[in-house]
Structure formats: C-alpha cells, structure tokens
Amino acid sequence: MASIQQIVPCLWFDSQAEDAANFYIGIFDNSKITQITHYTEAGKDIHGRQPGSVLTVSFSLNGTEFTAMNGGPMFKFSEAISFQVMCESQQELDRYWLHLGEGGDPAAQQCGWLKDKFGLSWQVVPRVLMEMIKDHGAAKTERVMAALMGMKKLDIAALQRAYAG
Structure with missing residues (x-):
C-alpha cells in the first residue's frame, strides 16, 4: 500500500492556483497535477466564484503533496511561511x-x-x-x-x- 502524506500544505491564491501549480511542476522533477476541483453553484452567495471555475488544484512536487486553492484576494503570502x-x-x-x-x-x-x-x-x-x-x-x-x-x-x-x- 502506498504511503499517504498526512499533512498537506494548502496554498491560498486569489485566482492563480492552476497557474502556480503548473509553474511549480515545471521546475521540480517527478511532479504532476493530481486533481482539479471546481466551484459549484452551492455557496455562491458566500464564495462569489463563478460555478465551474477552479477551486483547488492538488499537485505533487517530487513526491510532496500540495493543494493550491483559489480563495480570493483577502489573504497574501508572507515570509512567516x-x-x-x-x-x-x-x-x-x-x-x-x-x-x-x-x-x-x-x-x-x-x-x-x-x-x-x-x-x-x-x-x-x-x-x-x-x-x-x-x-x-x-x-x-x-x-x-x-x-x-x-x-x-x-x-x-x-x-x-x-x-x-
């Protein structure tokens, strides 16, 4: 049975999750996008995203799993991570x-x-x-x-x- 990574970093993007995942997998060997999920009509009054637009992108960088999420502009990365x-x-x-x-x-x-x-x-x-x-x-x-x-x-x-x- 394959080992499953228990802790997966989730990176919050405004709307660039798929672009970022593609950028990162292009740099690291043995890397790939493993799944893309999309926003639905449910919760649109909360998330404000167009149904069918990308919600999350799961990807692997040389064996380490990550999730990139399109969550909106309210949070930015800092050097703290x-x-x-x-x-x-x-x-x-x-x-x-x-x-x-x-x-x-x-x-x-x-x-x-x-x-x-x-x-x-x-x-x-x-x-x-x-x-x-x-x-x-x-x-x-x-x-x-x-x-x-x-x-x-x-x-x-x-x-x-x-x-x-």
Whole structure:
C-alpha cells in the first residue's frame, strides 16, 4: 500500500492556483497535477466564484503533496511561511534559484531566500550548510554565518572556504 502524506500544505491564491501549480511542476522533477476541483453553484452567495471555475488544484512536487486553492484576494503570502529546497550541488541550487525566482521580487532575495512571482517564499539551501552551522559558538560556524549574511543566492564553494578558515 502506498504511503499517504498526512499533512498537506494548502496554498491560498486569489485566482492563480492552476497557474502556480503548473509553474511549480515545471521546475521540480517527478511532479504532476493530481486533481482539479471546481466551484459549484452551492455557496455562491458566500464564495462569489463563478460555478465551474477552479477551486483547488492538488499537485505533487517530487513526491510532496500540495493543494493550491483559489480563495480570493483577502489573504497574501508572507515570509512567516517558506519552503526549503535542499540542494546537493551548486548546479542544482543555481537551477532552482533561477526558476523559482523568475518573475519574483528581487528585493526579497537574501541568505538563500527568494520570493516567487506568486509571492511565495522559498529557501534554496545547500544540504551541507546544515552541517556547517550546527556547532553554535564555534569559530568555523561564525565564519560561515558571516559569509551567509552577505549572500543573496548561496555559493557553496564560498561557504566551504569560510568553514575551512
């Protein structure tokens, strides 16, 4: 029996749920839209949406399930929630940084964080960084943090040089 993901992030969009899902599945390998639901006449006096318009889009990004919902303009994304993309190489990091950041807010880029064109925050991070910063107070960790704070897109080689001293 296939494992079912118990907790599924639901992303609230005004009316761009399907566009966003298509954008994200175009970036991550092994990704697909799994279901689209539509508004019905029921509740139209509450939701105000045209019957037949997209309500939710369920999609999978490299095995992680998400739901995108068209709920209206009253809620916006903030940096309080972000998704980490753990990368094994600079090439992988560069690819995600380029594609997720396409059309996004360049002013929101700092320390591996970026905001995509839908306003959703992502952290594009080399997996090795977690090992480098685990020793609180160690000189090598302080050097890595100092280097990290000056970066927008993370540079693995520069972080490794800082770690080595």
